[in-house]
Amino acid sequence: MPPQTREVVVQKNVPATMRDGTTLFSNVYRPAEGGPYPVLLTRLPYGKDIPSYTTFLDPVRADGSGYIVVVQDVRGRFASGGEFEPFASEYEDGHDTVEWAARLPGADGRVGMFGLSYYGKTQWQAAVTKPPSLLSMVPGITWGNHLNGAQMRGGAYELGTIYSWAVTTIAPDILFRRYRDDPQQLGRKLPELVAAIDTLQAGGGYDVLPLTKLPDPDGLTPFVREGFERGVDDGWWEQLNIDGRYGNVSAVTLHIGGWYDIFLGETLRQYAAMKEVAERRGTAPPRLLVGPWTHGNFGSTLGELDFGIGSSGILLNYRGDLADYHLRFFDATLKGREEALADRPPVEVFVMGENRWRGYEEWPPPGAREEVWHLSGGGSLTREAPSGEPDAYDYDPKDPVPTLGGSILMPQIYRAGARDQSPNEERPDVLCYTSRPLEHDYTVLGPVWVRLFAASSAPDTDFVARLVDVHPDGRAIGIADGIIRASARESYPEPGVISPTAPSPIKPGEVYEYRIDLWATGNTFRAGHRIRLEVTSSSFPRWDRNLNTGESGARSSRTEVAHQRIFHDPDHPSSLTLTTVEG
Known part of the structure; x- marks a missing residue:
């Protein structure tokens, strides 16, 4: 049978009055006939008339599936009134807009939210205010804590x-x-x-x-x-962060992330928070989808590798695209059609290297275990006890290690994603610790972190750790990385833990223990490949340069060269911890 002809009505610049009298404007897409329908809402600062949001969900397609779609310019942006201050008004405006959308003509009172990045964050800010009409949401490649990949990372x-x-x-x-x-x-x-x-x-x-x-x-x-x-300890971030407020969220959630997304760590923390909430309440658990993607790029070619068309957002495991998954999720959570998700596991993650999707009941995968690899003498990475004298290098803020791909959100010339780190590994300020060639495939699927014992001649400095997949042809493909600012070490005491406290300088020459959170990855290191850990002190311009003086780079331009030492002996067992799964 030929497809059914459906008429969609588009209303431009529909006004909504916020509690302080400010008017925000939306485009409303509605089916011309039938109803009432649930509403799908997104709120963004990038222009409701610029179809950036269609990366996730095309409003016309959603209309054809029986939804009203609302796309709103946030306060102070494009058509909407008021002054724009990033994130400052999104709690109240989000709540008011959800309830306004629920009462639109033809709406049935049920609202779901969708969108990525900033308009993933607007979902959380609305949700924690408990708008009664918000039943489900799909926050994509977004964050809740500004100190973990948005404004800062590791200080x-x-x-x-x-x-x-x-x-x-x-x-x-x-x-x-x-x-x-x-x-x-x-x-x-x-x-x-x-x-x-x-x-x-x-x-x-x-x-x-x-x-x-x-x-x-x-x-x-x-x-x-x-x-x-x-x-890190400025009270302003506490106003904007969602940490500690996830218990207020009653909406069912689907979390979408990318292994090379700048907000991956937050996506996984949000999933964990909502899983805990659901277990406590006995309600529907959250869902998680993670591909090999960079920020806003859901294609199959990321950096220098192509992961196969089945990895892309347009053909997810050959079972439909991202929009299809959205609509299935909203059918189940807004229309009560639970069968729409019956054939999809709650957690779907793409495993790079083997280049296939895996399905699990939860994250981290059941049966996953931590395995420790030790940094050791001669640049080796080994499962055996660490040994050898400390390694040393000089870090000069005037000549920082350049950013080569990875989980970045920067101009396209920097090429996010899987990039060969070999050019940086030739520098004297980059240490490499490498395993022997693997005899069998080795799958890392879960949290990754580094325990580093280091000393510096400076009162403050940075340490960067990067996990690398070394191919038999010599390519050194970056997989995951992280950074710790020495003076912020107490604010990031454990992987996944952020506890803002006042900066604390280090004593030059004294050995300190640092925990560097590389967040997580899904990668199978193939037989014949080698696992490598890079250690250095910069990745510029992704992260700002530590001046090595103890002074803030926001107010000072004076720099010093820092003499760094990395320890790996029985008393200072520097190590890389990988979460692994079977076959």
Whole structure:
């Protein structure tokens, strides 16, 4: 039979009044006939008329499946009124919009939310306020704690993300709104912003100290400077973080992440938090989907590797695309059609290396176990006891190790994803610890972290750890990485634990133990491959450079060379912990 013809009605700029009187505007997509229908809502700062949200879910397609779809410009962005301050108004505005959407003509009072990144975070901020009409949500590649991959990671600032996001994505609309009644002034100001964007897109613009001197054409993004001046223990982050509030969320959740996404760690922490909530309440458990993806790229080619078309968001394990999974989930949670998910395991993760999807009942996978690999003399990574004299290198902030792919959200010239780290491994400030060739396939599927015993000549410095899959042809493909700022070590005491406290300098020459959280991965190291751990002190411009002086890079440009020593002996057993599963 030919497909059924369906008519969709699109209403542009539908107003919604928030509790403080500010009007926010939405595009509403509705089936022309029938109803009432559940509502699918997304709230974003990138323009409701710019179809970036269709990466996850096309409104017209959702309409055809019996949903009303609402796409809203958040406060201070594009058509909506008010002033934009990132995340500051999304709690109240999110709550008010959910309840407004539930009462739209043709709506049946049930609301689900969807969207990725910023508009994944707007879901959480709405959900913790307990809007009664919000029944389910699909937060994709997003975060809850700004200190774990959004503003900072391990105490280091996410310079590459924050600055490029602000200048290339947020600043243009602010400029156009500011001078919409003065086209001549706009014509004078626009070239300065375009020049800053072009510089970033070409791979420049980050090498500025102090950070507060980063170009901000016409003062469009003051929140960037303010963020770099806030430490780990600044109370501002507590206002925005979702940690400690997941118990308020009554919506059923589907979490979507990527092994090379900058918010992977938070995606997994959110899943764990909602799993605990569901177990305590005896309600439906959350679902989890993790592909080999980078931030916003759900294709099969990520960096220098292609994982096969079945890994992509357009053909998930040859069982439909991301939109199809969304609609199945909403059919089950908003329409009561539980059979829509009957053939899908609660947890689906793509395992790189073997390049196939695996299904589990929960995460981490049942039966997973931790295995410890020790750093040892001669640059070896071994299951045997550590030995050897400490290794040493010098870290110069004026010549940092360049960022090569990985879990980054930066201009495309940096090429996120699976990248060969060989060029960096030739540098004297990068230490490599490598296993013997593996006799059998070795599957890592779960948390990855490093216990590092190190000393520095500086009162503060950074340590970066990177897990690498060394192929028989010599390619050294980065799998996962992490960083710890020495002065922030007490704020990140264990993998997955964030406990903000005042910075604490280190004593030069004294050995300290650091826990570096590499979050997690899904990768099978094939027989004949080798496992490698890189240790260094920078990845620039992803993370801001530690000046090695104890002074803040937001206010100082003075640098010193740090003399670093990495210990691996019975008293200082530096190690890599991998979570492994069978076959």
